[in-house]
Amino acid sequence: MIPAVTPCARTIRLGLGLLSALAACALVACAHQPKPGARLGIRADEDGLELRWWMVEDSSGSLARVLSKYEHRPVPMRDAVRQLWRANGLIVLSVPVAELGALHKDLRRAWRSADAERARDASRPVPGRSSISIRVHEEWLGQRPRWTEIMGGPVMPHGVMLAMDNGPVRLGPGRMRLLARCWSVPMAGSSTHVPAGLRIELALQYADLERRGGLGLKAGAVATGGEEDRGLVFSRFVAEMIALDGDALVVATVGPDAQGDEPERSGQAVLPAALLPTVGQALLSDPRAAPTPGAPKAVLVLIGHISQEFTLIIR
Numbered sequence: 660m661i662p663a664v665t666p667c668a669r670t671i672r673l674g675l676g677l678l679s680a681l682a683a684c685a686l687v688a689c690a691h692q693p694k695p696g697a698r699l700g701i702r703a704d705e706d707g708l709e710l711r712w713w714m715v716e717d718s719s720g721s722l723a724r725v726l727s728k729y730e731h732r733p734v735p736m737r738d739a740v741r742q743l744w745r746a747n748g749l750i751v752l753s754v755p756v757a758e759l760g761a762l763h764k765d766l767r768r769a770w771r772s773a774d775a776e777r778a779r780d781a782s783r784p785v786p787g788r789s790s791i792s793i794r795v796h797e798e799w800l801g802q803r804p805r806w807t808e809i810m811g812g813p814v815m816p817h818g819v820m821l822a823m824d825n826g827p828v829r830l831g832p833g834r835m836r837l838l839a840r841c842w843s844v845p846m847a848g849s850s851t852h853v854p855a856g857l858r859i860e861l862a863l864q865y866a867d868l869e870r871r872g873g874l875g876l877k878a879g880a881v882a883t884g885g886e887e888d889r890g891l892v893f894s895r896f897v898a899e900m901i902a903l904d905g906d907a908l909v910v911a912t913v914g915p916d917a918q919g920d921e922p923e924r925s926g927q928a929v930l931p932a933a934l935l936p937t938v939g940q941a942l943l944s945d946p947r948a949a950p951t952p953g954a955p956k957a958v959l960v961l962i963g964h965i966s967q968e969f970t971l972i973i974r
Contacts, residue, residue: 705801705964705966706801706802706843706855706857706964706965706966707799707800707801707802707803707841707857707963707964708800708801708802708803708839708841708857708859708902708961708962708963708964709797709798709799709800709961709962709963709964710796710797710798710799710800710809710959710960710961710962711759711795711796711797711798711959711960711962712795712796712810712957712958712959712960713763713766713794713795713796713957713958713960714794714796714945714955714956714957714958715766715955715956715957715958716955716956717913717955717956720913721766722766722911722913722956722958723913725762725765725766726750726752726909726911726913729752729753729754729909730752732752732753732754732906733753734751734752734753734908735753735900735901735902735903735906735908736751736898736900736908737898737899737900740896740897740898741898743824743895743896744896744898744939746824747823747824747896747937747938747939748822748912748936748937748938748939748940749910749911749912749937749938749939749942749943750910750911750912750913750939751898751908751909751910752908752909752910752911753903753906753907753908753909754906754907754908754909754960755905755906755907756905756906756907756962757905759907759960762909800839800841802841802842802843802857803839803840803841803842804840804841804842805840805885805886806838806839806840806862806885806886806887807838807839807840807886808836808837808838808886809837809838809839809959809961810836810837810942810943810957810959811834811835811836811837811866811942811946812834812835812836812940812941812942812943812944812946812950813834813941813944813945813946813947813948813949813950814832814833814834814868814946815830815832815833815834815941815950816832816868817832818830818831818832818833819936819941819950820935821935821936821937821938821941822935822936822937823937823938827935830865830891831867831868832867832868832869833865833866833867833868833890834865834866834868834941835863835864835865835866835938835941835942836863836864836865836866836886836889836890836942837861837862837863837864837910837942837959838861838862838863838864838886838887838892839859839860839861839862839961840859840860841857841858841859841860841902841963842857842858843855843856843857843858843965844856844857844858844901846901854965855965855966856901856902856965857901857902857963857964857965858899858900858901858902859899859900859901859902859908859961859963860897860898860899860900861896861897861898862887862892862893862896862897862898863892863893863896863897863938863942864886864887864889864890864891864892864893865890865891865893866889866890867889867890867891893938896938902961902963902965903963904963904965907960907961907962908960908961908962908963909958909959909960909961910943910958910959910960910961911939911943911956911957911958911959912937912939912940912942912943912956936950940956943956943957943958943959944956944957945957
């Protein structure tokens with residue numbers, strides 16, 4: 660269970676230091692209510708979260724090479740949590756929004772290069788096969804104070820054994836999901852016009868097939884509670900951050916970082932740990948395919964839009 664703290668409560672706590680410094684002032688911000696529902700259009704005066712994902716086929720490791728140029732950039736995420744994500748097959752990078760178009764072109768360039776190399780090496784090229792092929796999805800989430808699924812991996816009706824940083828874990832029927840919630844918060848300022856930031860929280864969850872609405876509920880049953888109640892939330896992985904204006908958060912899985920060298924016994928057979936999917940593969944694999952190293956993967960892009968200001972009214 661993820662601790663239930665309302666957005667306004669968090670906003671009040673974040674604004675206390677600012678209010679005490681300005682004595683008899685009142686912070687007026689909660690009138691800017693979250694916009695319900697996902698929309699494709701984005702207005703310039705709206706704050707919120709934009710979601711994109713690119714589904715890529717990365718059999719040659721081109722994705723890791725393309726993303727490596729951003730490894731040095733700071734990420735607005737606690738380093739310990741970011742390293743934990745990496746140890747479980749998920750890398751989190753910060754990419755300037757202005758460079759997302761160039762990143763997209765780099766992926767396509769790597770795709771063409773790998774195709775040409777395959778054509779030289781193969782006695783007969785296979786039509787339609789690519790090292791990196793790109794499918795694009797774009798969605799406007801706006802502000803979401805309630806946990807919302809933003810990415811889901813393939814359904815595993817018979818369960819799965821995952822390679823995790825603290826050892827293999829067997830899970831029942833279900834699928835890996837990434838949940839998010841976000842809202843505007845006041846940042847530090849020295850005038851009556853306080854800049855806004857966008858607080859983003861991310862949580863990894865393995866949704867229970869029997870409890871997830873539409874996947875296993877009996878006829879006539881009604882799903883209750885929030886998305887965070889639909890299965891096992893990995894509390895160690897919960898990430899909290901303030902989005903940096905002008906930067907996008909990119910989440911990808913580029914290798915079996917979480918696998919160890921010890922084999923895992925399954926029944927009478929010995930299954931090498933290197934063959935077990937990581938959390939990253941279970942989350943970002945194509946929902947139509949099994950979470951294997953060669954399966955198509957999603958590259959998730961989160962863009963925080965921050966335009967409003969909070970106004971302090973002197974009483």
